[in-house]
Each structure stands twice: as C-alpha cells, then as structure tokens.
Amino acid sequence: MEATFWLLPIISFLASLFFMQKLLMKKSQKFQLPPGPPKLPVIGNLHQLAAKNMPPHRRLRELARVYGPIMHLRLGEVPTLVISSAEAAKEVLKNHDINFANRPKLMVGKILYYNFSDIGLSPYGEYWRQLRKIAALELFTVKRVQSFRHIREEEVSKFIKSLASAAASGSVVNLSDKLFGLLFNITSSREGEDQDAFRVFLSNLLDALAGFSMADLYPSIKLLESLSGFRKKLQEMIKESDRMLDPIIEEHIFNKRQGKAEEDLVDVLLRFQKENESANMSFSLTTNNIKSVILEIFSAGSETSFSTLEWAMSELLRNPKVMEKAQAELRDFFKEKGITGESSLNELKYLKLVIKETLRLHPVVPLLVPRESIEHCQIHGYDVPSKTRIMVNAFAIATDPQYWEEPEVFKPERFEGSSIDYKGNNFELIPFGSGRRMCPGIALGVANMELPLAMMLYRFDWKLPAGMKPNDLDMDEPFGVTVRRKNTLRVIPISYASSFGI
Numbered sequence: 114m115e116a117t118f119w120l121l122p123i124i125s126f127l128a129s130l131f132f133m134q135k136l137l138m139k140k141s142q143k144f145q146l147p148p149g150p151p152k153l154p155v156i157g158n159l160h161q162l163a164a165k166n167m168p169p170h171r172r173l174r175e176l177a178r179v180y181g182p183i184m185h186l187r188l189g190e191v192p193t194l195v196i197s198s199a200e201a202a203k204e205v206l207k208n209h210d211i212n213f214a215n216r217p218k219l220m221v222g223k224i225l226y227y228n229f230s231d232i233g234l235s236p237y238g239e240y241w242r243q244l245r246k247i248a249a250l251e252l253f254t255v256k257r258v259q260s261f262r263h264i265r266e267e268e269v270s271k272f273i274k275s276l277a278s279a280a281a282s283g284s285v286v287n288l289s290d291k292l293f294g295l296l297f298n299i300t301s302s303r304e305g306e307d308q309d310a311f312r313v314f315l316s317n318l319l320d321a322l323a324g325f326s327m328a329d330l331y332p333s334i335k336l337l338e339s340l341s342g343f344r345k346k347l348q349e350m351i352k353e354s355d356r357m358l359d360p361i362i363e364e365h366i367f368n369k370r371q372g373k374a375e376e377d378l379v380d381v382l383l384r385f386q387k388e389n390e391s392a393n394m395s396f397s398l399t400t401n402n403i404k405s406v407i408l409e410i411f412s413a414g415s416e417t418s419f420s421t422l423e424w425a426m427s428e429l430l431r432n433p434k435v436m437e438k439a440q441a442e443l444r445d446f447f448k449e450k451g452i453t454g455e456s457s458l459n460e461l462k463y464l465k466l467v468i469k470e471t472l473r474l475h476p477v478v479p480l481l482v483p484r485e486s487i488e489h490c491q492i493h494g495y496d497v498p499s500k501t502r503i504m505v506n507a508f509a510i511a512t513d514p515q516y517w518e519e520p521e522v523f524k525p526e527r528f529e530g531s532s533i534d535y536k537g538n539n540f541e542l543i544p545f546g547s548g549r550r551m552c553p554g555i556a557l558g559v560a561n562m563e564l565p566l567a568m569m570l571y572r573f574d575w576k577l578p579a580g581m582k583p584n585d586l587d588m589d590e591p592f593g594v595t596v597r598r599k600n601t602l603r604v605i606p607i608s609y610a611s612s613f614g615i
C-alpha cells in the first residue's frame with residue numbers, strides 16, 4: 114500500500130510529461146523536420162545517445178551516417194539539430210549565422226557564470242557584443258598574446274627542466290599531469306597551491322557544461338534542478354570558484370595600487386571596469402561579471418590547449434615516423450644555437466602541420482559549444498523551429514571520407530600545399546567553430562601549444578614505458594563536452610644529447 118502511495122506522484126509526473134510531449138509533437142507535425150531516429154515518449158532519443166557507451170561526438174557521427182548530416186533528435190524534452198557535414202555547417206554558422214548565434218540557457222551558465230555573464234554562454238545581445246568587443250580589442254589581440262610571451266617562456270623553461278631531471282633518472286613521467294600544470298600556470302600566471310583544486314573543479318565544470326544533466330534535458334521541470342542535486346552541486350562549485358578567484362582579484366587590485374605597470378587579462382578587465390565606471394558609461398562590468406570571464410579564460414584557455422597537446426604527443430608516440438620528422442625539422446633548424454624563444458618558431462612548417470592535424474583528428478570541443486535558434490528558419494529545405502538546440506559535430510566533419518583521404522590516419526602531410534586552415538572559413542575543419550560565436554582565443558591557444566610542443570620534441574626523445582609498442586598506446590576518450598585523454602599519458606623522456614636553448 115505504502116509502495117503504491119509513493120508511486121503515484123512518479124506516475125502522474127511521467128504522465129504529464131508524456132502529454133506535454135504529445136502536444137509538442139502535434140505542434141511539430143506541421144513542420145518538415147529533418148530525419149532522425151525514432152523517439153520514445155519522455156526520453157526522446159536519449160537511449161540512442163547513451164547506447165554503446167561511446168562519447169557523444171562518436172555516437173552522433175554513427176547516427177548521422179544512418180540519418181544524414183542534418184539530423185533531428187529530441188534529448189529529453191529538448192529538440193536538437195545535429196549538423197554533420199561541411200555544407201550544412203556553412204548554412205548554420207555562416208549563411209544563418211545571426212539566427213544561430215544564441216546559446217541555450219544551461220544551468221551552469223545561470224549559477225556558475227553569474228547569470229550568463231561570461232562570453233561563451235551569454236545570450237546573443239548587447240552584453241555579449243560588448244564583451245566580444247573587449248575580447249577583440251583588448252584581451253586576445255596579437256599584441257596582447259605577444260605580451261604574455263615571457264610568461265610562456267619562463268613556464269616552459271621550468272617544465273623542460275623538470276622533464277630533464279626525470280630523464281636523468283630514467284623515470285616514467287605522467288606527461289598529462291605535467292602538461293596540465295604547465296597550461297594552468299601559463300593561463301593563470303600563477304603557480305602551485307590552487308592547481309589541484311582547479312583540476313578537480315575543472316573536471317566538474319566540464320561535466321556540467323556538457324548540458325546532459327537532467328535539469329538541462331528537462332528545463333521546463335524546475336523541480337529537477339533541486340531533485341537531481343545538480344543545483345546544489347553548482348552552488349558548492351561557485352563557493353569553490355569564489356575561493357579561488359576572490360584572492361586573484363584582490364591581488365591584482367593591490368599590485369596595481371603598488372604601481373605594477375605590466376597588465377595581464379585580469380588587469381585589463383579591472384581597468385575596463387574602472388574606466389567605464391568613472392566615465393559613467395551605460396555599459397560596465399560588475400566584479401561578478403569579471404569573475405565569470407576570468408573563470409572562462411582559465412578553463413577554456415587551459416583545458417583546450419592542454420588536451421590538444423596531450424593528443425599531439427599521443428599521436429606522435431603512436432606514429433614514430435611523424436615524431437622523427439618533426440624532431441628532425443626542429444633539430445636541423447636550430448642546430449647548436451637552440452630554441453631561444455618563441456619568435457624563432459615561425460619558420461617551422463611541419464610543427465604547425467602537426468598541430469593542425471591534431472586539431473583535425475582530435476578537436477577538443479568536438480560538438481562546438483551548443484547554439485540555439487532564435488527564429489524559425491529553413492536549412493536545406495528542412496524546418497528548424499525557434500529554440501532548437503544546435504550541435505555542430507566538428508569531429509564527424511573532420512573525419513568524413515567525403516573530405517579527407519584516410520581520415521582516421523594521423524598524417525600532417527595532408528596539409529602540405531593545401532590552403533585549408535582552421536580559422537573558420539573552411540567548414541571541413543572547424544575545431545574553433547566559425548561565425549560570430551567562433552573562438553576568440555585562437556591566437557593565444559596556438560601560442561600556448563607551439564613552444565611547449567617544440568621544446569618537448571627538440572629536447573627529448575620519447576619512449577613508452579615497460580616495453581609498450583606504439584600501437585599499444587590507448588586513445589580512449591571519456592564522455593564529455595571537451596575531450597581529453599581518458600587515461601593519463603605516461604612516458605619516458607630521454608635527453609637529446611646536443612640540444613640547447615630555453
């Protein structure tokens with residue numbers, strides 16, 4: 114009797130969901146929606162996404178091979194369009210750019226990013242436009258990226274020293290850990306104590322950003338936010354984030370008062386806040402807005418470059434001939450004079466191709482950041498109603514045999530003599546997205562990768578531990594919005610006798 118009593122609210126909850134969805138389906142019948150797998154009541158296509166225990170970008174690629182490059186899914190109650198061809202991506206990200214420039218209101222944006230006040234999750238509108246303006250004119254200019262050069266050189270030098278001492282003792286290093294530490298130090302311009310806390314925080318943040326929480330899949334049922342425990346988790350995370358960010362802001366204000374002239378990204382945002390407040394401008398940034406943007410820069414900035422470097426090294430270890438070719442280019446070019454700094458890397462053609470090929474085969478944000486349609490529109494003859502969530506499967510496109518020969522093979526040479534780039538104009542290669550919401554941090558991201566990769570290849574030869582062969586190295590990916598290696602990369606560095614520099 115008691116059991117039946119508890120079942121009643123659950124049954125009525127499921128029944129109301131079922132009827133709500135019937136209503137929605139009726140509404141959608143007047144549209145010519147793109148094809149997609151059959152949907153179940155309440156969960157829609159969630160079971161197909163979860164099937165086979167694959168990361169979403171791989172599972173969605175499989176489904177797109179059956180249902181086509183413009184595919185309609187319902188994830189929980191969220192109508193979702195999955196784009197898996199360069200032509201369709203161009204329609205969405207270029208031809209209908211404004212209509213798809215909005216982001217869905219994920220709970221993580223509401224709570225952790227102080228009511229969507231970061232750049233990446235803020236809705237398309239005046240606030241976002243102002244932030245992008247600061248990003249384009251102040252935060253990520255070529256000049257600014259160059260001004261952080263000494264930080265990168267200093268941190269890479271320490272990183273290489275620690276690898277050299279591991280090499281001297283012949284020990285196995287956890288390269289993933291070391292690379293994460295390096296990117297954290299470069300991006301946050303600080304070292305040490307916060308790193309472990311940030312690592313745990315970042316992993317929770319990336320889970321939340323995936324948008325696959327119950328609260329984000331059933332946004333109309335507000336009760337789920339608390340019932341699923343997701344709201345509580347995010348509220349705890351924001352305390353943790355404040356614990357990390359408040360001292361950083363205070364430290365920057367203090368240093369400025371002491372007359373520190375050099376500016377980092379936090380200083381730029383604080384200066385902007387001060388200038389706009391004193392000039393009584395209609396747009397200004399609150400301290401919470403600034404914290405949101407800093408959190409985003411720390412997370413987007415470190416995780417993406419770190420994961421790309423992790424994949425680059427993994428691919429090079431699995432493809433010794435490519436590794437040798439990249440090392441030969443560096444060692445030949447720098448000979449005895451050594452790598453003296455970042456500017457000396459500009460001539461290295463093959464190194465750049467290695468990075469490009471890594472971004473192709475391992476786009477670390479494989480489904481880009483989800484968009485949301487503002488108004489109803491048509492893509493290739495299909496209706497896309499307003500408020501449809503859009504996922505662009507950059508991974509599926511970058512591994513589509515229609516555009517790429519032997520797409521699963523790591524072959525930097527494929528770009529030799531090719532004009533294809535990742536700057537958002539070639540839709541078969543869009544690891545940074547494209548259009549208005551494209552990544553504004555490309556130059557910084559690439560700068561953060563080039564020097565560490567060059568130094569790792571120039572200064573060391575690399576061996577896998579315990580007699581592992583190149584093909585034994587696993588390339589497993591976890592389930593998530595960004596894709597780092599599932600298992601950490603453990604390797605043995607061997608000092609290259611005649612290397613010099615940094």
Ligand code: HEM
Nearest residue numbers: 232233413414417478481482545546547550551552554558
């Ligand atoms: C390997 C490095 C990186 C990769 C692969 C990458 C990838 C991406 C992707 C795919 C998007 C979504 C684009 C879209 O929706 O079309 C994005 C957005 C964004 N990225 Fe990056 N990113 C990288 C580095 C960085 C860095 C270093 C920063 C800043 C420090 C950064 C800041 C941002 C921001 C703020 C957005 C949101 C843009 C908006 O919504 O207007 N990214 N990034």
